[in-house]
Amino acid sequence: MARQKPYDGVALCAPVTTPYVRFSDQTAHWWAGAALAALARQTGLGPADFDGFCFASFSAGPDTVVGMVQHLGLSPRWMDHIPTGGASGVMALRRAARAVQMGDAEVVACVAADTNQIDSFRQTLQGFSRFSQDATYPYGFGGPNATFALIADNFMREYGVTREDFAKLCVAQRTNALSNPLALMKKPLTHEQYMQARPIADPIHLFDCVMPCAGAEAFIVTTPEKAQELGLSTARLAATIERHNAFADDPVQTRGGWARDIDDLWAAAGCTPQDMDMVQLYDDYPVIVAMQLADLGFCDKPALSRFITENDFTIAGSLPLNTNGGQLSAGQAGAAGGFQNVTEGLRQILRCPLGDQIPDATRALISGFGLVNYDRGVCTGAAVLEQDVLR
């Protein structure tokens, strides 16, 4: 297989997060515009200045990126629509990076925006995908909770991972969230509270679940020269992987596409998991966080329980995890939930975190996981980001 070529001449900058709200009477268009306005405030760029636009959303229907471009007055020479939810951040990053590197665009705004109106979550689920409409939701309509309950049920027995382990991940993320003023969860979460939470779909309990909300995330992919001209701090894209519908024959999902391509990621990045100052992992459920830790090379699956026990996942800990609180504590704003791992990773290495700063952080591992089309997440991706220039 052809090796990945380096992302030379690509600069990642200007991560923005619009403050989330639990319910919003606004539309995805409004939230996307809010994210662009935040980018404009940070960079001074206006609609005419972006020649690339990459968009992710679940709730913009009937519009795609096309409708959004006209709605928001953009005139890009390159655009892309990324309907892959939790994997959309990494995928937007990859696509925008190559467009900039090859000169198809110079300044790409990558935006994920979703609203959450009363009852819109149910409606989104109902029409989410053909397989889920035919073969998942009619089975109790537990939503993603039920699907991940089946995955967790199998994973926990297969690899000896326990609720205690999940508790540790969730409690750590909540601790991280407490320093993030934008996190929806404001109260500490204790181990006991986690363990005693009401069951939602066994073995999934309340604090294993994200809270759907409205919000938007955005960042800019451009050239180092343009970033310098704008006075923006930048990060480099060291390496990426992406894989969809991997291991389709696995009866129940116990691994994602990362497991297939992880060696390529570390080879291209020229570093190892141990070199990472943080991991920003897609965290719709702690079982998926655990799965990623293994598939991304931090430990073997049978060793997961011990690995979790031996590490501290808080910002001050041995392996800071989802330092903004992740979706579990900051909220899941639809497709923006698949962008916040990118924006938070960028902020940490660009030294502009929403909450506490990981001391001396320069390298971030970002991992995305998206789209439960039927019985498992189909889309996976990962990226290694490195601090480049601080301005």
Added chain:
Amino acid sequence: MTDPLTPPRRKDPLVTTHLGHVSPALRSRAATAMAARAGQGRFVLQVCDDCAQATYPPRDRCPFCWGALHWQDQPNGAVIAAQTTIRSSIDLFFKDHLPWRIGTARLDAGPMATVHLHGDVGRGDRVRMELKLDRAGNPALFAMPEKETPHMADDPQLRVFTADPKYRRILVTDGRSATGQAVAEALLKAGAKTVFLGNADPLMRYPGQDRIEAVDGIEPVRLSLTDTRSIEALAGQLGGRVDIVVNTVGFTRQGGVGFGGNLNNLQSGLDLEVTGLMRLAQGFAPALSARSDDGDNAAAALVDIASIHGLTGRAGFAGSSATAAARLSLIASLRGEMAQTGIRVISVLTGPVDDGWHQNVPPPKTTAAQIARAVVTALQQGQETICADEVAKDVLARWQDDPILTIREENK
């Protein structure tokens, strides 16, 4: 072990009746094709024309080689690989049916599937898969115990997919015929609480009257499907209490179209069987629909018994076959309407019935007992279409295989 169903308590008049929500209804065309087969009690999956591998969920091309797919009966064994109990749902139907157990099943046929779990099965168990229809008439994979367990049919999750007569109150529209009487008795034997037995002319005795009306659980009622007023009167009286309606009326007469046909017989048959079916539906469908999700007391089904020759026509029984055709057509439309309200509409298809109107038809002929058995089975299984006898099965199989040939054969 399943707790045996207890007789439903009388309804508290101060408690609001549960609205008849149905399970989420949006489906692909392929899933709808699966439903059509599920309605016949078959366990089918799509199989590739080229690589012969089975696939699920319903697709439009083979995921292994991109070949075309066709539906095929499949081995119905499976093993449950994972399970969960859903305790929270934002769906209007399921939130009233929590907790709800589902699992991941490794089907013997190959694919993995998310399935509903019977209360007696769980992770690691070998199960017998059934392809059911949900309340909205959509396909549902249901994992049953491999071997019969005590009170197996009483499983509350299973009962969502069936219309089991147990403890239900049932209207049998015509008790004057041997068929109606056999159906009524079979329903009582299957656990029905009451059978309201229709009599179009209470002033006129009928064969078997003294015996059937003395059976415990039978309540004779005046009902003539040709008399709108009698249906309105009965619906007003029983509409809120009937859980299942079984339409046993029939008017079969011999005769052709250009030769030997009798217009009055055709009109009588059409009025009783076709217009009568619409009168019956208009009388009882609204009340059934309003109670389709009312706990153990829920209304469940409307069953119609018609000749298989409604599909094909039949030499010598032209008018009656045309009547059956119209009847089947109405039932198909009614099924679509009732799927939106959660009431199963069941067709019991028969060959020539062993009655006074088929005296010169050679055997095999359908007995009243066979029809009664088919009615009970369809209700217990939640099937949409069932053949009562070998002739009906034979014609249906040929019709499904080659309709235009079968039409020709049956009219020779």
Added chain:
Amino acid sequence: MSKPLLADLAMALASGQVRVIDLTNTLSPDFPVIVLPPEFGQCAPFRMEKLSRYDENGPAWYWNNISMNEHTGTHFDAPAHWVTGKDLPSNTVDAIPAQDFVAPAVVIDISAEAAADADFVLTRDFLEQWETAYGTIPPGHWIALRTDWYKRVGTAAYLNLLEDGAHSPGPDAGAVEFLVHDRNCVGLAVETVGTDAGQASRFNPPLPAHSILHGNGRFGLQCLTNLDQLPTFGAIIVACPLKIEGGSGSPLRVIALVEGKAA
């Protein structure tokens, strides 16, 4: 010049000296019709489908479509109803002269006999004895058989259909021959479902009332009610069938004019 007859009648009607008795049963889906063996064509009962009742199908009006046999409910039998009358002139309801629709009646009360024996057969002997007691039956009259059978309407005893057939009173051939040929009656008016006795298909000849009445151009009126309110002599029956082209009979409203104030 004598006083105009109709003026007297008009005055009598207006003053109530002449009363109108309704001899008609209500047409309803519940009213029984004659039952033949199943292999024959069956008499359709009365049926009614609402077209509109001040609703979306007709906001300001109420009406129904109705259907029935020519011989449903209180009805008139024309000569063409029976094979014996098939070749007579003017043998269908549309062709019968209107003059024949208004005629006096003589009421023969066999209610006691019918109560004692549902299969009571009216014979020529019985009629001759009756005439001895009440007087000769005049020509041009309806012969109204009072059986009080109408009181059985709404019960199984009306058709009285047992496993060996129906059981209701009616005339034998001798009686009908006598009424037709010797008394020149207009027709036979009965409360039962047919002019013939319930068991008359076993008579010799079978069904003598239908056979002889219609074979001689006479009429039948069936399913009447209230014959017990008529005097033996002196009532006038008005029985106008619908003018159905080629019709063998017709449901109709039958009324009787009788003298004297209501009791």
